Amino acid sequence: MKHDLPKKSRYLKVHIKEILYATNNLDQSNYIGEGTAGKVYRGVLSNKQHVAIKHIIDDGFVETFLREVRNLALVRHPNLVTLLGYCDYGDECFLIYELCTNGNLSEWLFGKNGVLSWTQRLEIAVDCARGLWFLHTYSEGCIVHRDIKPTNILLGPNYEAKLSDFGLSKVIDIGETYASSEVRGTFGYVDPEYQGDRQVNAAGDVYSFGIVLLQLLSGRRVINMNASKPMPLERMARSLTKGGSIVGFADPKLEGEYSAEAFKLTFMLALSCTGHKQERPSMNQVVEKLEEAHNISVNAKASYLHKAKD
Template sequence: MAIGAPDDACLLNYTKYPYEPPGECISRKVVVREWDSITTNSCCRNALNAFSQALALQALQNDYIFLHEKQWLHCQFPVPPQDSIDINACGFHHLNRDSSVCSSLSLSSFRTTYVGEYSSVLEKCSNFDSLTFNDSCLSCTYHIEEMREYLMGQLHLKDNATERDICGVAVVIAVSANKIENETWVDNYYRCLPALDKGDPFYFKIKYSTLKIIIWIIIPTFVLILTLVVGKHVVKEHMKKKKKKNAKFLEGKRSRTWSGLYRFSKAEIESAINFNTRKVCLGSGSAGRVFKGILPSGQIVAIKHIFKDNTSDRFTREVEGWSRIRHPNLVCLFGCCEEDGDQYLVYEYCSYGNLAQHLQRSDSFLSWDIRVKIMRDCALALRFLHSYPDGCIVHRDIKLTNILLTEDMDPKLSDFGLAKMLGMDETRVFTDAKGSIGYMDPEYMTNGKLTSASDVYGFGIITLQILSGKQVFELDRDARDNLTRTAKEVQMQKRPLSDFEDPRMEGNYNAADFESILYIAVLCVANSSKGRPTINVVFEEMDKVWRNTEANMVGT
């Protein structure tokens, strides 16, 4: 928000927390109710996040949670990068200070008049690392609901549905404003908020107070009854049906484990893939083939059909490990299907293909600022994985073709079929080292010891490829060794910088920033993991270069 902005200017700033589209959307027919407060359409998923984050930022300066109606009207322009998204289209027009009693609330009123309840919800939403994420999230959202009901009672608005909705949004924004400068916390907080949703197939919400009753009373009783029934059925059933019964049991187990995902039927999958009378294949790998698909809502998705002869159990690993993990720079897994021996995974669609394709295109090239942004965002995604609350997640297959690009050239890491979760400082030994040969950590290949440093090595290789534009495809050991050797010689000033730059950039880059990135990349590809920086250090360096690049862009 600009201080002293003109009267007709929008006072909201979307720069710090830009709107992240949930995927391409060409239909507004599917209605969703976000945070159990705002009824909108499926095309507007995540839009409420962006608006509320911008409102939280302005509340820190202006105190009031919402803008006046006239100020709100000045913000009714399309939100980039999705021109179809704006306040009116999403049904957010009533979220202004003049629309209701709850809309007139301010941060100072939360901090003084309602300080007891406000302090309680801040405490419950302050740390998503102290427990498992699910438990922390349940506690946070339960207290958000309690705070909303408390406000309704204090303001004598109990039977007013509109006030209830706006009070709910006001509480979310007030909590957000308390830590809006902490990007890691904001990411976790907004990853948790969909637990408030009602009627959403992707989330299942249980009140925190009810959870203890379920754990201590209902579940043991249910398990006992189920055990007796199943045991009696097994005894009576003929031996030839054992395999079928076991399959059903496993399916039930998977349904509980994968409850965060939408379970598509095979008919739904086939309908989505055959949207245009013919299948559109986006790519193929060792695990399966990926097709473009369109869901009934109109949302475009990528659907991976796992090969039936695949023996790596990639489907189970990816679904179990990835069903609840969300980050703007990770490809989102929407759902899955396992039926009649066929396995499908349904992902967010990235319309601009993978990074390797763009580095090799003859008709265009990636500018320096885009390359820096891609490297910075990929480091951010890896930092998120390596510091995940439930344990360090090692991707194990960092390479150019696993970095997908949106139409705005935002990168998203994909393909988590080889990912492993370790303890934060754990080293695990595998007898079968897996990954793409040119990007694999030499130490991991030699002794099978997997740590987060293995991902750092792969990141170093892709960074060298992005800087040089060389060895993009068919990166075997010899090509990798040649790439890293050249990089080290340039970094040690044994060779000129021009020997490593992508000639298609024609010198249009900041030489000091280029050298800074080259330096950190050379450290990343050290043969020993002890000589490599952590991903936190890597991200900090990449972020410095990106901020400098942004400043140079503004100055030109």
């Protein structure tokens, strides 16, 4: 299978032997997880570099493969997972990424990996926001991710967050929109306005990020199907602004150890991200607000420790 790849990215091409060497012939013991386009394996290249390798075997996802190579081959940012190489072998495709050793955000929020502290959550949010800000203002055109969700937010050794999985991403002129023939994305994270008008632009990513922000605050899934009356997370959060208390929205795992001021600031920011498209903040404005919330939290903790010491 021959794919029309951009000439600038040809230096990334890796031989199939390197893929098989790195993963011990795609051994099940190296299996990490599975996405819509294929399975992901942990591997070690011949140069001793630890990597994650996505194996795409469904012909229907060749477009996904091409888009990731095209969009990520030359895009570099500390908060984007680095694409290190690709392999095009017969009917199979492989994408090679840097390995993020602490898994994905979903595992930490909903799994049994442990508990992320309040400041860690804010730092993860800042990292993601910076990554999206970079994508939306990229010099070659605005890159709209279109699938921001906890499983696509990977965590490095120091819990630094990196956006991953650019299979649905779309490059458009900055400030412009693209008319999509079909709604793409993940249930619960897709902008309702995009579902209606099919217009792809940066505001859709802002909405998805707002949902992730609500999940960082609450530790809840996008919709609780176990509840007697299931309600989307965004609607639940918004209902609390009409006379309710947002304290009850905080993740119980935090055990109250967070700055109330920073929590409210972040909560209101999340609601603005999920508001009407024309009223949503840009990602640089989101970064500023989150950095403010982080500074408030750090200063509050320092003040508390100082008083405790006295």
